Amino acid sequence: MWLSTKTRYGLKAIYEIGLHFDDKPISLNTISSKYDISLSYLEQIIALLKKEGLIKSRRGIYGGYSLAKQPEKISIGDIIRALEGSYAPTECVEENDLCEQQPSCVTHYVYKKINDSISEVVNNLTLKDLIDEKL
């Protein structure tokens, strides 16, 4: 299990925010209760999503969070990158890779294939897909 609670909680949270796209902002208290996630921890997680510009906030009473973009403009990849930092299996296939032996390194080939297949999935799947799925 290589996805941390940050990503797992954060994905549920932004999905919930996405469900209320047209409505008033939704508060963290609501999400915290619904998914049974500690409020303080959720605050920290949601801050990462905001920092990446995926959601926006309104402070004060009746405040809360809403999506900063259309749900079809927010990919699962964006969300994982915001929360986890990266989904790369190894450092050598990270964006800013500094591994100089590639591509002579055989194992690099393996890690690149894994990374590419994950990219394919997460960058072509958006919040809208999840919302429309209506499970």
Add this chain to the structure above:
Amino acid sequence: MWLSTKTRYGLKAIYEIGLHFDDKPISLNTISSKYDISLSYLEQIIALLKKEGLIKSRRGIYGGYSLAKQPEKISIGDIIRALEGSYAPTECVEENDLCEQQPSCVTHYVYKKINDSISEVVNNLTLKDLIDEKL
């Protein structure tokens, strides 16, 4: 980077063992020097591969390790499972999953797609592919 040094070192090691498929067994000392991995640590890693029946050993002087099967019968998935335990992004898509809300859980759908795409890659790529690549 969600693959640990166990997997990263172990993959290099079994690849090296695979290169000597027809030869005499190769010692850990050789691999340890070539890839600059501590011998004691390598011993522990290699033990995992042996426990899973991917390699076999000969003790004593001129002993060492060799593949227990043909390289085309050893998939990268086998190797990662032996070393890392699993490559599942979350517990809920693990083999012995105990998550009861699936498939009503939206996020489960995401994790399953990621897991499936990794499976596709690692279970269809074998040691033979790496050896033949001859990089």
Add this chain to the structure above:
DNA sequence: TCAATTCCGAGTTATGTACTGGGAATTAAG
């Protein structure tokens, strides 16, 4: 008998995850 090897189990250190807690700033409603 010796030296090179595998095998085995215990201990160590550093890092990161998964939180908890306190308190300040904001804001709509009464």
Add this chain to the structure above:
DNA sequence: CTTAATTCCCAGTACATAACTCGGAATTGA
């Protein structure tokens, strides 16, 4: 203009795991 519900911010803590090190026993071909 006070109040309550919210976001925001920063500091700290407990626990688990990763990534090793170390010591020594058992095996085996020359």
